[in-house]
Amino acid sequence: MIKKKYNISVEATLEVIGGKWKCVILCHLTHGKKRTSELKKLMPGITQKMLTQQLRELESDGIINRIIYNQVPPKVEYELSEYGTSLESILNLLCNWGEQHIIKEYGDKFAVLEDNILNK
Amino acid sequence: MIKKKYNISVEATLEVIGGKWKCVILCHLTHGKKRTSELKKLMPGITQKMLTQQLRELESDGIINRIIYNQVPPKVEYELSEYGTSLESILNLLCNWGEQHIIKEYGDKFAVLEDNILNK
């Protein structure tokens, strides 16, 4: 008999997209596939190690695809997998809620948000 | 001038509902207001300290209301605030996605999910 693992289904979701970085990575990927270096530019606070670590985990959970181009210097791209797109509506809602929350807290989102593709 | 704080709006959302317990608490509260002791029963893994700590933070972010009945032994209830209900659709999607993910991973959600109000 399989041992019970979750007390509530949302725990399974958090196991896949919880933590400091995964939602951020996935939000960027909802805007199309990205190279490792592009993701690094979009997330100035993340380290190389954390970025690849999170990407590996998302890949092994089937959320993203890793596309390797056989060239030097290396080129690798990441994109939402088909399964990963089932998270798109959640990711969009999370981003939109955050934007509204910032407006509520600070009045003006441009005061606390860096400019990037998602904040336009 | 206010210092920039977020690189992407979803970071603001995670500041409010991130971590191991907050989404779980909030998912339970989407089913109506709950006493502290009820929440503890619904979340067998949480400690008293973590529960009150998370509830305090959610309260100070305006997501939940704390209702105190003046009696002994004490009775306190928690409910989603009006602002908190703006998270309801997100919370429901997070729960539903987790359920589907469990089915995908384990075939049968009843094998890994404890019985409680949300799993019926």
Next chain:
DNA sequence: TGTTATAGGTACTTTAAAGTACCTATATTA
């Protein structure tokens, strides 16, 4: 020749999140 760009690995350290243990108050009930 040696520097650059790209993607990533690994060992170690730091920090933040979470957990443990033990404490409070008071009306009610056995």
Next chain:
DNA sequence: TAATATAGGTACTTTAAAGTACCTATAACA
């Protein structure tokens, strides 16, 4: 009188998440 239920506080410890530093490979180019 002593135990019970309820909600919560606090000091301390443990664990897990995250960060730092340094390492690899190789073709292109100055």
